[in-house]
Amino acid sequence: MAGIKKTNVMRLLEQHGVDYEEHHYFGDDVANGVDVAQKMGNDPNQQFKTLVTEGKSKEHYVFVVPVNSELDLKKAAKAVGEKSIGMIKEKELLPLTGYRHGGCSPIGMKKDFKTTVHQSATAFDTIIFSAGKVGVSVEIAPHDLEKLIDVQFADVAKA
Template sequence: MAKAKKTNAIRLLEQHSIPYKEHHYFGNDVANGIEVAKKMGNNPDQQFKTLVTQGKSKTYYVFIIPVNTELDLKKAAQAVDEKSIAMIREKELLPLTGYVHGGCSPIAMKKSFKTILHASASKFDTIIFSAGKVGLSVELDPKQLSSLIDVTLSDVVKA
């Protein structure tokens, strides 16, 4: 049996000796992050999705929020000192980050972007997010994430 190919996100975790746990799911029948969490047997509050936005200034930002929440664009804009922000189009994701929709990891992107992690992450010992490939996630201490990328905690989801 062939060894699974490592993603750039997993390589980066290993280069920095950051402990992590892999979570896998198989099949194309999953439509959203809540279903992914359920399929993997994870708490949706603890499973996070990575969203990429662009501000009015044309600067890009990354938001990491629980899969069972929705980004509040007003709060998100305030968190990054922008007048307004908008989600980037799906076709822009791969050239900008190196990742596809549904497999976007906040780590090991092509470029570094200001990143906001939802404040709820601080109540968990570990959080789970994409490892850079659809069907593969990593679980790690959110403090360890902060050692890899510049992360700011903020409440950026709709109430």
């Protein structure tokens, strides 16, 4: 698309030889990830959101779950070997990751965090998630994430 600048996520994907497709939406008439997926014409089961948490140990973890589901904090803690975890405060997101709320990507954060992607991602040839900017997403094969970040797949969403 003319006039759309590449994000750092797109540049990193290209540097690692990962094929991707861009998805865009414009406007502010969205309330959540499901609205974004529908606006882009995507399946909400295939479009994922990136959530950042802090464990009891004070370590940070990233979880990537479908936009139409919620992170199960107990399952998430178990997946990363923590006694408990909680969501970070929104004001902590930008300084910690370099991303703003609504544009957080599991790729290209300021620091590498252990990342867990909900296991449902493996049922799709490709998944869609933020490209690091609100309104811009990328679509890649789930296992291509392994080329860029420390990732595991586990059941971390509420049933």
